[in-house]
Amino acid sequence: MTLLSVLGVISTAIFSGTSLLYTTLGETIHQRSGIVNLGLEGVMLISASAGFAVTAISGNPYLGVLVAILAGGLTNMILGYLVVSRRGNQLASGLSLMFFGFGVSALIGQSYVGAKINPLPRITLPGLDKLPLLYSSLFKFDILIYLAVPMAILIWWLLFRTRWGLGLRAVGESADTAFASGRNPFVIRYQALFFGGMLAGLGAAHLSIAYTMSWSDFMTAGRGFIAVALVIFSKWHPLRAIFGALLFSGAVAFQLLLQSSGVQISPFLLDTIPYVLTLVVLIAWGGTRRQAAPASLGRVYQGSE
Amino acid sequence: MPQQPNSDNKKQNPLLMKIVNSVFRYVLMILFVLVLFGVILWISGTDPIQSYKDIFEATLGSSYGFSEVIVGMTPILFTALAVAFPSKIILINVGGEGQMYMGAMFATWGALTFDTWPIWALLPLMFFLSILGGSLWALIPGYLKSRGLVNETITTLLLNSIAPILVAYAVFGFWHSPMDTNKTANFVDAARLPTFYGTRVELSFIIALVLLVIFWLFIRYTKWGLEMRAIGANPQAAKRNGIPVAKYYIVVMCIGGAIAGMAGMSQVSGYYGVLLSGFSRGLGFMGFLISWLAGGDPIGIFITSFIVGIIFTGGNLLQITQGIPFAVIYILLAFTLFVVLARPTFLKGNE
Numbered sequence: 001m002t003l004l005s006v007l008g009v010i011s012t013a014i015f016s017g018t019s020l021l022y023t024t025l026g027e028t029i030h031q032r033s034g035i036v037n038l039g040l041e042g043v044m045l046i047s048a049s050a051g052f053a054v055t056a057i058s059g060n061p062y063l064g065v066l067v068a069i070l071a072g073g074l075t076n077m078i079l080g081y082l083v084v085s086r087r088g089n090q091l092a093s094g095l096s097l098m099f100f101g102f103g104v105s106a107l108i109g110q111s112y113v114g115a116k117i118n119p120l121p122r123i124t125l126p127g128l129d130k131l132p133l134l135y136s137s138l139f140k141f142d143i144l145i146y147l148a149v150p151m152a153i154l155i156w157w158l159l160f161r162t163r164w165g166l167g168l169r170a171v172g173e174s175a176d177t178a179f180a181s182g183r184n185p186f187v188i189r190y191q192a193l194f195f196g197g198m199l200a201g202l203g204a205a206h207l208s209i210a211y212t213m214s215w216s217d218f219m220t221a222g223r224g225f226i227a228v229a230l231v232i233f234s235k236w237h238p239l240r241a242i243f244g245a246l247l248f249s250g251a252v253a254f255q256l257l258l259q260s261s262g263v264q265i266s267p268f269l270l271d272t273i274p275y276v277l278t279l280v281v282l283i284a285w286g287g288t289r290r291q292a293a294p295a296s297l298g299r300v301y302q303g304s305e
Numbered sequence: 306m307p308q309q310p311n312s313d314n315k316k317q318n319p320l321l322m323k324i325v326n327s328v329f330r331y332v333l334m335i336l337f338v339l340v341l342f343g344v345i346l347w348i349s350g351t352d353p354i355q356s357y358k359d360i361f362e363a364t365l366g367s368s369y370g371f372s373e374v375i376v377g378m379t380p381i382l383f384t385a386l387a388v389a390f391p392s393k394i395i396l397i398n399v400g401g402e403g404q405m406y407m408g409a410m411f412a413t414w415g416a417l418t419f420d421t422w423p424i425w426a427l428l429p430l431m432f433f434l435s436i437l438g439g440s441l442w443a444l445i446p447g448y449l450k451s452r453g454l455v456n457e458t459i460t461t462l463l464l465n466s467i468a469p470i471l472v473a474y475a476v477f478g479f480w481h482s483p484m485d486t487n488k489t490a491n492f493v494d495a496a497r498l499p500t501f502y503g504t505r506v507e508l509s510f511i512i513a514l515v516l517l518v519i520f521w522l523f524i525r526y527t528k529w530g531l532e533m534r535a536i537g538a539n540p541q542a543a544k545r546n547g548i549p550v551a552k553y554y555i556v557v558m559c560i561g562g563a564i565a566g567m568a569g570m571s572q573v574s575g576y577y578g579v580l581l582s583g584f585s586r587g588l589g590f591m592g593f594l595i596s597w598l599a600g601g602d603p604i605g606i607f608i609t610s611f612i613v614g615i616i617f618t619g620g621n622l623l624q625i626t627q628g629i630p631f632a633v634i635y636i637l638l639a640f641t642l643f644v645v646l647a648r649p650t651f652l653k654g655n656e
Contacts, residue, residue: 038399038462078643081647082643082646082647086646086647088646088647089597089646091397091399091458091593091597092593092594092597092598092642092646093646095587095590095593095594096594096639096642096643096646097639098587098590099587099590099591099635099638099639099642100635100636100639100640100643102586102587102632102635103632103633103634103635103636103637103638103639104636105632106630106631106632106633106635107345107349107629107630107632107633107636110629110630217630217632218586218632222466225462225465225466226466228462229462229463229466232459266474266478268470268471268473268474268477268478269470269474271470272467272470272471275463275464275466275467276467278463279455279460279463279464282454282455282459282460283449283454283455298458
């Protein structure tokens, strides 16, 4: 196991973990406002396909990213209408949104399967370009990767250090109490969904425009559900989400390393580690009754007339 | 309040008005969804009128088409029931997908290991194994819920993600046929569910129907059904009245998982005849939605599954005749769900 291969694992983990981190941050915002969004998978697929298609047409990856972000926010507005305005069941609405995303993305992407795009350019940080090419090429990242951790810090700041974040968390704990103290749960939840959807769109954009540089049906491969698990794993906290995302993608990257060094462990079994870990963590908390979930998560706010 | 005699024509026949009203609403809802999806088809360069004509002819328009609808609805009947049964004691089983995968995996193990057995021994064994696989997978959330450790919604969701990986592990790792990497060899004939009259409708459809009837009778007429309804109404009160609520959580969840496991059996032994890695894209989730739409009611489950069966069969057809991806039909499905979700009173007929 050489230094190079270890660095390779880290590099791969960072590449595949970025889309997870953005999406997890988005879901953290949803859930902090009291909404479980099981439709993330669909939202991501729509964003990934739309962003990819626009990049392929225009040749401008930044335009593609922008479209993906907007697509994510707008798709989530459907969920907002269903669960906030119409007070529909959150799980059922989310799963419907997932199926919607399956369909819409297949339609958008159908003529772009196998298309070549101009991906997000990869930039070497100044200083690293002094390294031998073999090393510096491992750490040539695109802009979305460099922005991922700052984004997590920004979300933390928004949620825990601003009035808006306080209001959002208050709605997530108790919409009625938040309403009584002069906040509008409807508006706040719509904002949370739009903002969270944009983040999921950003994650999806990184997946299709920067990381895989391709589009194929169902390409998100369950990342929407992984994000839901990671939100729980990171206890609804944006900064812990960084480690959650790295842990997951690290497990994926680690198996590449094991394979290259001839260790016989099935990559599939390693794939289950993050889910199993989340389950174990949940059981451990359950025993000590230290649940950190927003109190009114999943509950319908009926409105206070 | 004393009843007032009404001279108003509308109020004289409230039941009829109610029926007319709800039929009108249904028709409006269906039209709305069809027009919306038609616009999508039109934008994507497909003739919507022709598409709908094709879908109708390929589903309700012929007896073979009708049988294909039944083929499409069979696994969903199982996965919907797998959600409906636990929902009676307010257990939210979102894990039908994973339980189905485990059922399929266990049944496949039987089919591959005992491939020399005669059909009358092998099929019951495979059914037993699929039930075992599904219920073991549901035992985890059931147990954790009964101990008050973890909410079953989260557990079932997590287990959903693990089960398809385990199936992929088995298929890619050591079960794949010499020709393929992502699926097993075709099952021997003795491991295939019998079909009826030259259609693809297989035995598990009958089993699903029987289970629906048993479910209805069980909840309504047995002591256990009564106790389940008591738990569903108020778990705390049921506990104080000596009903073993924790035991019910485990057993009922396992039965739900067992039923979902049979959906896996119907897929590998009936529909495909092989175990294909990633064979389902949301059949389990579909079951959750159907059970939810039907309010856990057996007749509602049947009708809703039938409608979804039509949509799925139509999707298969559009893929062939119009060359659009199968997944596009999910848009029609989603529009239908959106309309129902946006107006929950539609189905109940009272506003």
